[in-house]
Amino acid sequence: MGLLKGGINEIIATTANNAAPIGIHYREQTARMILFLGSHTAENIERDGWVVANFVHDPILYVKSAFGDLSREAFVEEPVAGHQMHRLREAEAWIAFSATIENKTSEALVVRLTPEREIMEGAFIQPINRGFNSIIDATVHATRYIRNRDAELKKLIDYHAGIIRKCGGKREIEALNLLMSYIE
Template sequence: MSSRTKSDWPVELRGVTESIVTTLGPNELWNVAALGLHTGNPVTAKTWGNTRTRRNFHRQGGGVVQFTHDPVDFVDATLSIREEEGAILDSADAWIEVEAERVDSGESGGTNWEQWELTPVESEIRTEHVPTVNRGFSAIVEATVAVSRLDVDAYDTAELRARLDYFEEVARKCGGERERQAFDRIRELTEW
């Protein structure tokens, strides 16, 4: 729909917005991987372990972040080694080429991580509406399902409460202000 060169993102980011990133590997193929975008100015992302994305960021200094509605592409990006001849997936509703600069590193739970500052270079919006995936919002949806089943005999209350604790942690960590407010409302409206 529109292609532009500017220094902003083609979608609204909040909390941790999930995306797919392609990075050019030494074999001249584009590695496809999931990448959580941390809202801020600048937008940042972390790579965990010795991944292809981390190595390609070091080699190439960037990649192409994509927003897609295709759940299969997201699963493949997250759980498999997928390489493509082109940088942009057919399912991408929008994409943005970014420069990636390492700004921090550390270790957590025995895994090394690196934090990257992502600077927009060029972007394209390919559809009228570009959906984004925010883990905080997804946790809210799952929490409402769990809460609705608390008083149903067919469900284990202790298991549902453990799920709710987990969903609250995800919503508060990965969501934006509205997701945090939504979880506050869940607590206000339920006996959980």
């Protein structure tokens, strides 16, 4: 698996007609997801036994897939390991995994991922942009904030909003406006 780096890889996970940003924990050659119960991603993986990790650099896709639904046209079917897996049409690269449940608690699933296919669709060298990185951080905090309205989380979101406004391009600013519309 050449694309995953040691640590947590923030990708967009696709399951049957669904997409959501999820972290892949990659340590000692083993890839896992920790999924909080109640998400479509957790439900679909438990039912179907597969997930695709999509590598994308569009900040709007991270926000949209975290809070809303993508249209059917956003997905492409890929026959892999006996499944019709779904990946994002916009993916710059993707890894299709078979997924097995290693552990299930009242709160979360631990899912072990076995790579079945890894494809680079194009070159994807991207300059580091703090605005983009802060979209990822702000979106993580926002997915928690909409559940508990914790004032500390709002402070973190506002901090990242400042960086996005200062360092982001048009697409990051648009993603920030979308994010704010979801949480207000």
